Amino acid sequence: MIQVQNLTKEYNSRKALDDVSFTVTRGEIFSLIGANGAGKSTTIKILTHQVLATSGSASVNGLDVSSHFGQIKPGIAYVPENLMLYGYLTGIQNLDFFCGISGLNYTRAELENYLIQAGLDAGHFDKKLANYSKGMKQKVGIAFALAKKATVLFLDEPTSGLDPKSIAEFSVLLKNLKASGMTILISSHDLFRTINDTDRIGIMKEGRLLETVYARETSFAQLEEKYMQLMQ
């Protein structure tokens, strides 16, 4: 589903990514963790064709990102940390707008259904985005991923700045997305949520992927200890 092979990204001859390789299998949730500047967002930006790699390859759904992004794009969704939505439009209008520019026309009932699946309370559908919390905006982004019928979802720091209730709701949402068969790549600083919500975890430092662990084989304490050791 997602394959990254010897990926390197240089900015002014400084390596933001250094020979990173990993695979995320179909239906798997894979999280990248690591200190600020480790290269997590750069990896996601290369996979979503916002940034070009210096060398190496990245593919999604079996297609090379640099040469076939047009074919990849309809099947993927990217939800950044701060989702750019229109504050003067309501939640449902934003979803309708973004579906429209992707060539998707849904009835109000269908749009509502996607928002409900993403966990947004019906009472907020017709409120302006300017009044939404970060977690509510994220739900609109995920509703768009569902409306696109995306098979691969990229989430950049989805739990940062969310309150505990929103984080708990996000965990339930992730489980539902996984149950629907979605493949998900997450960038995160939240070790606790990462160990509980994801299948596999890649620990990055200074552009390199140092280690990959299966969440089911690791406790939170073991992950934290390993993380601390690797970050020294």
Ligand SMILES: Nc1ncnc2c1ncn2[C@@H]1O[C@H](COP(=O)(O)OP(=O)(O)OP(=O)(O)O)[C@@H](O)[C@H]1O
């Ligand atoms: N447009 C850019 N120009 C120059 N350097 C950049 C650019 N974007 C990222 N970098 C550098 O690349 C490195 C990796 O950054 P990246 O944002 O991928 O890290 P990250 O692990 O996502 O960090 P954070 O947890 O802070 O989001 C950092 O040293 C960063 O300063």
